[in-house]
Amino acid sequence: MDRFKEVKEALREAWLSESSTAQHESAYQVFVDFVKQNQTNVALFVLFVSLAIRQIVSKNREAAKKGANRQFLEAPDFPEVETLENFDWKKEDTVKLRAFKPKFHLTMDFSDESAIQNLNPSELITMDRTYSDRIAYRKRIIRESGDVCIGVNDDKRVGPAVRELYTFLLGTYLPKRFPNMFKLHYASFETGTQFMFENLITKQVFPAQPAQVTSTRILLQTLGSIVDEDFLFLLPEEDSEDPKYTLEAYVCICPSGWNPPDKLGRRLAAIHGPVPGYADKLEGSMDRYFKSLEVGKYVRRSNWSITQHEELFSPDPNTNHGKADSEEKALTEVDPGKTFLRTERQTLHRLPSSKAIVFAFKTYMDTLRDIKLEGLGDDLADAIDGLKTGNAPAMNVYKRGPVWGEAVKGYLRS
Numbered sequence: 447m448d449r450f451k452e453v454k455e456a457l458r459e460a461w462l463s464e465s466s467t468a469q470h471e472s473a474y475q476v477f478v479d480f481v482k483q484n485q486t487n488v489a490l491f492v493l494f495v496s497l498a499i500r501q502i503v504s505k506n507r508e509a510a511k512k513g514a515n516r517q518f519l520e521a522p523d524f525p526e527v528e529t530l531e532n533f534d535w536k537k538e539d540t541v542k543l544r545a546f547k548p549k550f551h552l553t554m555d556f557s558d559e560s561a562i563q564n565l566n567p568s569e570l571i572t573m574d575r576t577y578s579d580r581i582a583y584r585k586r587i588i589r590e591s592g593d594v595c596i597g598v599n600d601d602k603r604v605g606p607a608v609r610e611l612y613t614f615l616l617g618t619y620l621p622k623r624f625p626n627m628f629k630l631h632y633a634s635f636e637t638g639t640q641f642m643f644e645n646l647i648t649k650q651v652f653p654a655q656p657a658q659v660t661s662t663r664i665l666l667q668t669l670g671s672i673v674d675e676d677f678l679f680l681l682p683e684e685d686s687e688d689p690k691y692t693l694e695a696y697v698c699i700c701p702s703g704w705n706p707p708d709k710l711g712r713r714l715a716a717i718h719g720p721v722p723g724y725a726d727k728l729e730g731s732m733d734r735y736f737k738s739l740e741v742g743k744y745v746r747r748s749n750w751s752i753t754q755h756e757e758l759f760s761p762d763p764n765t766n767h768g769k770a771d772s773e774e775k776a777l778t779e780v781d782p783g784k785t786f787l788r789t790e791r792q793t794l795h796r797l798p799s800s801k802a803i804v805f806a807f808k809t810y811m812d813t814l815r816d817i818k819l820e821g822l823g824d825d826l827a828d829a830i831d832g833l834k835t836g837n838a839p840a841m842n843v844y845k846r847g848p849v850w851g852e853a854v855k856g857y858l859r860s
Contacts, residue, residue, distance in 0.1 A: 517630050519617035519641060519654065523798035525567035525742055527622045535627060535647075538574040540810055543789035544822060545748045546829030550836035562735075565744040565793055571615070571673055572791065572808060573624060578647060580674040584699045587759045588670055594761055595699050596670065598662050599711040604694035605662045607679050607802035612665045615673070616643040617654040630654055645672060662695060670697035675793075678805040680714075680736070691736045691803065693717060700758040700809040702751065702788060703766030720767065723838030736803060744795040751845050752830075752854055753788045754780065758809055768846035777853040782814040785854065787826065814857060823858035830855055 587595055598604060620628040621643065631642045631651075641654040652668055653660075669677060678696040682689035690713040698706045709717045714732055718724040739745075753766055760766055766788075768774070792807040817826055830851055833842035842848065 517625065518622040519613070519630070521614050521618040523741075524614055524618065525744070527619050528566075528568040529622055530624060530626075533573070533624055533626055535573045535577050535624070536575050540574045540576060541572055541791060541808075542812075542820075543748045543750070543791060543810060544820075544825075545789070546750050546826055547832065548828045549832040550829070550838065550841055562745045562747045562794075565746040565795075567742075567744045567795075568623060570744060570793060570795070570806075571619065571623065571675060573627065573674075577627075577674060581648060581671060583758065584674065585671050587699050588667055591759065591761075592667070594706060595701075595759070596663055596666050596697050597707055597710045598666070598695045599692075600694055601662050603681055603684075604679050604802065607681070607797055607800035607804075608662050608665050608669075608695055609656060610797050610800050610802075611677065611679075611804060612669060613655055615669065616652060617641060620672070666695060666697040670699055675806045675808045676700055680803045680805060681801075682737075683713075690714065690733060694802075700807075701761045702753075702790075702809070703760060703763055705761045705763060720763070720844070722840035722844050727837060739794065739796050739803060741796050741798045741801070744793065746791065746793045748789055748791055750787060750789045750829075752850055753786050753811075754784070754850065756784070756786055756811055758811070766846065768843050768849060772843075772848075774846075774849045776848060777850050780814070780850060780853045780857060782818070782857050785814045785850070786811045787814065787817055814854065818858060827855040827858040 616628075617630065621630045627646055629644045629646055631644060633640060633642045642651050643654040644651045650671075652672075656665060666677070676696070676698040678698065679694050680691040681694050682691055692711055692713050693709050694711070696706055696710070704720075714736070715725065715729050718728070718732075721728075751766060753760075755765075789810045789812075790807045791810070792805065794803065794805050796803050814823075817823060830847060833839070833845060833847050833851075842851070
């Protein structure tokens with residue numbers, strides 16, 4: 447019986463080495479009772495159970511290394527992500543971006559509220575009560591206008607970057623940041639085991655680590671149908687003594703007055719060609735900033751404009767932007783429930799492996815009535831006046847101020 451006692455204690459330690467839960471204690475007691483009643487088969491049974499335990503422990507350790515026990519994949523090259531344990535997206539209000547100021551300035555100054563500011567990496571993606579409706583909208587635009595809202599210039603160069611962001615967002619960021627909205631599953635298939643990402647809101651499931659044969663366009667399409675952010679991937683030119691950053695891929699569901707395919711493969715300067723004052727005031731500093739942006743540094747900024755429609759997908763350059771020779775007549779009045787302050791929450795960071803820069807933005811729409819109810823009518827009206835008095839006065843025409851300016855200000859100040 448001394449030998450039996452030694453075997454029993456050894457097995458107990460092996461069994462409880464991974465966990466000491468009540469469930470395992472109960473299983474252990476069942477085993478002890480069985481052994482007492484069947485001592486003639488103890489040796490074979492102990493051997494069988496020991497081998498089974500060893501196999502289970504090995505598999506558990508393998509899964510733990512990959513992150514299965516934590517419900518997200520480890521991403522040591524990315525910043526740590528803080529979890530929102532009790533986050534309820536249905537109760538979360540949309541972000542209120544109110545970066546308008548009495549004078550409009552094109553600047554890279556960190557002290558300027560409308561310019562670049564440091565961003566907590568955990569706040570890269572935002573969620574709110576509009577999520578379900580917005581995702582349904584994005585899926586519809588992708589179905590109807592996929593050739594416009596998804597683009598890839600050089601798949602060989604940008605493919606690894608898209609794959610890197612995809613794996614981080616689906617495998618790590620989303621299930622860890624919003625565990626009540628997204629979940630990771632460790633699944634077994636004939637081809638092996640892998641992690642599957644489940645969107646608990648839409649009930650869709652995608653591979654968290656995509657196969658190498660999955661096209662870059664499919665990865666972009668998936669990203670565009672999971673989060674309400676648009677992503678643009680930029681890489682430095684090759685074979686150049688002074689390489690500039692060019693747009694190599696994008697998923698863009700909410701362009702405002704610009705056509706994404708027209709920007710693909712072009713430098714920052716060409717992309718911002720229509721923006722008044724960019725060449726004189728921002729081109730050099732933007733190029734330097736992109737070159738010097740370090741891995742692990744996340745930044746944000748916001749912008750604003752006024753639109754007379756609520757369509758998020760607006761790729762027509764004539765929709766939201768004006769020209770100096772435009773013959774449009776000035777409006778005498780506007781409908782405050784159908785005229786919108788359109789804002790973008792923009793973020794910028796560099797991917798650690800591919801070194802690509804990801805420019806992302808989320809678009810918000812608030813009616814003029816909402817702005818006035820917030821008590822910010824005079825502030826926005828002053829900012830509209832300030833379009834003409836800042837360091838880029840042509841911005842007033844670019845934003846179509848001569849068309850809607852006086853009518854909007856009249857309502858806001860009434």
